[in-house]
Amino acid sequence: MTAAEGSFLGLAKQTAKGTPNTTDASFKYFLFNEGSFGVNSNILPLDPEVGGGALVRDVNKVGVTSSGVLTFIPRPQTLGDLLLGLLPNDTVTDNADGSYDHVFDLGNDPFDAPYYTYRNAPGDLFGEQYQDCRVASLQLNWRGANYLRGQLGILGGLPTKVVTTTWSALTYLDSGPQFLAPLSTIELPTSTSAKVLSGSFAIAANIPLDEQWIVGSYSPDGFDITGKSVVISMVVKVEDDTLYKKMAYDPAGGTAWVADIFKEADFNITFASNVEAASGTPYSLNIAANGQTAASGDANVAWSVSPIAMRAGSNLLMSVQGTFLASPNASFEPIEITLVNQEASY
Amino acid sequence: MTGIHKEILDYVEDALHQTLIEDVSWLDTSDTPKTGDTKAGWVMVGQSQGDPDIDEARILVTVHENDPGTFHTGSLTSLSNSWYDRVYFTEVGGVVTMRRRFTVKARCLLESTAETVGEARNIAATIRARIERALLGLTFTGVSTDNEYVSMPVLPRGLYGEIYQSGGPEAYDFHIKVRFEVLSTIRSVTL
Numbered sequence: 001m002t003a004a005e006g007s008f009l010g011l012a013k014q015t016a017k018g019t020p021n022t023t024d025a026s027f028k029y030f031l032f033n034e035g036s037f038g039v040n041s042n043i044l045p046l047d048p049e050v051g052g053g054a055l056v057r058d059v060n061k062v063g064v065t066s067s068g069v070l071t072f073i074p075r076p077q078t079l080g081d082l083l084l085g086l087l088p089n090d091t092v093t094d095n096a097d098g099s100y101d102h103v104f105d106l107g108n109d110p111f112d113a114p115y116y117t118y119r120n121a122p123g124d125l126f127g128e129q130y131q132d133c134r135v136a137s138l139q140l141n142w143r144g145a146n147y148l149r150g151q152l153g154i155l156g157g158l159p160t161k162v163v164t165t166t167w168s169a170l171t172y173l174d175s176g177p178q179f180l181a182p183l184s185t186i187e188l189p190t191s192t193s194a195k196v197l198s199g200s201f202a203i204a205a206n207i208p209l210d211e212q213w214i215v216g217s218y219s220p221d222g223f224d225i226t227g228k229s230v231v232i233s234m235v236v237k238v239e240d241d242t243l244y245k246k247m248a249y250d251p252a253g254g255t256a257w258v259a260d261i262f263k264e265a266d267f268n269i270t271f272a273s274n275v276e277a278a279s280g281t282p283y284s285l286n287i288a289a290n291g292q293t294a295a296s297g298d299a300n301v302a303w304s305v306s307p308i309a310m311r312a313g314s315n316l317l318m319s320v321q322g323t324f325l326a327s328p329n330a331s332f333e334p335i336e337i338t339l340v341n342q343e344a345s346y
Numbered sequence: 347m348t349g350i351h352k353e354i355l356d357y358v359e360d361a362l363h364q365t366l367i368e369d370v371s372w373l374d375t376s377d378t379p380k381t382g383d384t385k386a387g388w389v390m391v392g393q394s395q396g397d398p399d400i401d402e403a404r405i406l407v408t409v410h411e412n413d414p415g416t417f418h419t420g421s422l423t424s425l426s427n428s429w430y431d432r433v434y435f436t437e438v439g440g441v442v443t444m445r446r447r448f449t450v451k452a453r454c455l456l457e458s459t460a461e462t463v464g465e466a467r468n469i470a471a472t473i474r475a476r477i478e479r480a481l482l483g484l485t486f487t488g489v490s491t492d493n494e495y496v497s498m499p500v501l502p503r504g505l506y507g508e509i510y511q512s513g514g515p516e517a518y519d520f521h522i523k524v525r526f527e528v529l530s531t532i533r534s535v536t537l
Binding site for chain 2: 005006008029030031032033035072073145170177180182183274276282
């Protein structure tokens, strides 16, 4: 049977790099719309040589990695694993009602991230295991009257073909509820609702491999993270010029163009589900920066705006983008994502 | 074991009962139409089959799976295209999300002895507006079965409505139909 829908994709955290997790009960399998996950063999053709003829004389595999790119609809349980992959510090609060608050942030070592073992069974025909994987990018997209959707990029180490007889994919499948745009809140700044038609939130880790290929190994020596970037973009309906003036001209709202950049980190972006993690507590996802206002001088999100789009027959729209910076005030984390679900720990 | 259709119908019935009957006071006469005149007589799932009779109910609201009007020829509606459930999308790993479709029908049998034609039209328009607003405000929290749950409430793009006036010289007979759909996700599907 080769229907793509019959495939399985699972992940489990490793204790250390080089130690793949093979315990079936550790795996969570998650759903996705489309994507691919597999072996990337580094194939090197032999250099052309004088007297060698017209065709390439040989090719060899000289390295291997695993990688995957997926589009999916995030679920509250497995989304936590993906967030942990980029924001490696998880502070958990047990609400004593069956729900847990997970606050993910960069922690003491912002360059750190856990390693995961991924499993893949395309069409449930055969199994593959990819060890030492890290989340390279996670993008969450939203638009009105739709689910919160995501795109995931994974980069990892040695792939291995494995049997699937011990996999209990359906038992550990996260088919939980979705986050819904109609139940979500976007306020910029806090308490000022923004009329957002669509948007995206992207975190990426820079994992250069150029200096990881070492003599004596087919696999990269490591997947070191040299930097992380966090960006939020939104398409907003324009109903007055307040926000536009601050972003395009003067953060203080003046009419003259000034060199200062509008920085505002006191905003509320929350996605909720119509399913409850506990009575009265819906599953939810909140994205926050360091929470400081523009007036404080400590805000860590720099905002910019593209020229207002004018199209006959449609409303005025503007595209805004916020780039998360290091927090000027060490007392406040530059980014915190709060996930409410029923998972006790990651 | 129960089915998601029954769960959804019961949920919508309770919500419409609250909005169209319990939240409407007989005593408020300040509005036009007078609020009490817009109080529905009955809200129920499925065809009334004469119980109650429309003459007793005056304003009768029924909630249906899909649209019964598409099964019967000669029904009083221009919304006659098919309104069947269909797959919205599948996800790799074994989950199917369905478009679950339903219809709310309301019949307002109003008499010229009680209200003028303008007032009668106002009553019908009020009933329709209340139905649409109630549907768009529902979250369907907790509406689920063992392996299926409502994953997206009423889609604004999936809301359709119409009013048709019939009736003879002594009566203003308004037929209201509002179609709506929700998304439900079926778990643990072997694909």
